[in-house]
Amino acid sequence: MAAKIESIEVKGIEVPVIFEEDSRLPIVTTQFVFTNSGSITDTKIAGLAKFSSRILNEGTKKLGADGFAQELESRAIHISSNCGKETFVIEVSSLKEEYAKSMKYLKELVDDPNYSESALEKVKTTMIGGLSRKANDFDYVAAVELNKVLFEGTVLAQPSSGEIETLKKIKLKDVKTFVDEHICLSRAIVVVGGDVTLEDVKKQIKKVLKTLPKGKAEELPHFDVRAESKENVLDRETQQAYIYFGSPYNMDVSDEDNYKARVATFILGMGGFGSRLMEEVRVKRGLAYSAYARVEVTKSRSYLTGYLQTKIESSDEAKTTVKEVFADFVKNGVTQDELEQTKKFLLGSEPLRVETMSQRLNRTFMEYYKGFKLDHSKEELKKIEALQLDELNEFIKKHTEILDLSFAIVTKK
Template structure:
């Protein structure tokens, strides 16, 4: 059955529940998604949201990390917490027969997380080790540097995992304060699917949600990319040049023209072999093994970005080629053959994007979260099918803001 949205009423709150029944396997998967609760809420403590999610993976205070993990493993129950830029997610998965126990342990975790100094010391040690290793991951370094340029003096300029200094500065009080503010029912969207009845799961979840603090739903701030192109070059001991680039993209998540952006950027840089950037940079000039570009449209920000790796001596040529390809793209648009091939791929590959229950639930959640119809993907595919070359090229020429390219480059 197709996914649908219903609600759980708790006092004066109506908690959305995105649900899809799937009886093909005796499994149940559930996510508690807390809005406006991701790394965008870190303030001056970069990495706070992710570190708080790691703390939710340390079991309950009563059982501790090891015994809680052993209890879950004995029943093949999975509970984990993750964060994005805008959301904090706690996921629960189990076989159908163990879902009641899964909810029991989930309820225990929400009510009594292991917020101890020992647990914090452990997760900070793991995070600091990962960050130390990341200093030699030059894709990671260049990507973070690009965001620091594009979103200067905003929360989006900071790496979501934090820095070594910012993670060291986070204490238990920060974690408790973050969780108290953000793991609340007023921010909650439930996503659940599998071999379970909707009314049954709603009844069980209401018992859990009613114990949660209601808290307050804050307004999600939006941040614009700087309209002044900049360039930062970082010198490292590397045998390659890592070239990351980005620019503003004037679009909101609910814009009717998003399907045109999807088609345009597929032709420009998302489509792999055959895309403009790949053809010019790899096939014609042999400057890089791959080159990629995409449009990122979120509630908190929208921007165009891409990347490639090249030989150090080819760095300037590669950067110049990127600029020229994008300039030509905006000026002249695409050909009928490019549009036809892109339509074939996007329409033909659609079944691969909805093969699994998790894919379908994730898509439905994104539509709901962005304020779009639940069947927006089908609506979008029909629009792509009917899109004319003149419509697409008119749209491309209207988005000259992508020419204001900033670069973050790691080189020798």
């Protein structure tokens, strides 16, 4: 059965419900998604959103982390929370016969989170330890530095996991304030799929939603990427140069030309050995094992980013090669053969992107979240199939902003 979107009224607020019934397996998966509640809201304390999601993974105050986990395990129920840049998600999965019980446990969790000093210190220790280990993960270091360059002066310039000094300062009251403000009805979207009826879904999720405050929805901010090129080089004890790069990409999340960007970017840097970057950087010049570039277009940001690793002595040549590949791409576009090969891959691999229920639900959610109608993805595939070479090259030549590349490089000087 195809996914559909309905709503449920709670405390005078219409909460969207994305639902797909699938009886092939006796399981139910539920996601409570809260918009404008991810790390993009960490304007005062870097890492607070992710820290708060970790606290909600510590069970209830009554049972504690271990007691709550044992209760869930005894019924094969899984509850976890996580956050991205824009959204905060609480996910629940269970067997069909335990669905009602899983919602009961979720209600207990949002009613009585484990706001204890022991949970606070445990999460601090875990997250600080993780950041300490990442200090020598130079891919992570370069990626964080690139965000500092591209989004300088904004909340997106800071790592979503925060920094050691900011994490040390987080108090229980900070977590409570975050949860109260963001885990609320006004920001909620519920996504459910599995062997269950929509009637039962509405009945069970309403019990959880009724415990949430109304809250207040706020418009998601949009951040522009640095328009002028900049380069930051970090000196580290490394045997390789880690080169991360990015540029603006002038496109809105609801732009009807997004499918052209998908095709163009696949040819430029996402198509593995068939991509321009891989061909020039690895195959022709042997500068790196792999080279990659992609476009990220979301409600809060739109930009192109990529990376490669190379020998320290080859760093300048690799950087120059990336610039040359981009310049040639914008000036001359792509070939008919590149377009046809990309069409074959994107259209031929489509079944792999929708073979599981979670994939289909996520696609439906993203269509709704971005403001498209249902089955927009199918319409996009038809457009890709019909895309002509001159249309694509005209689109590529318009996006000269991708030539304004900024770099974050970790190397040994």
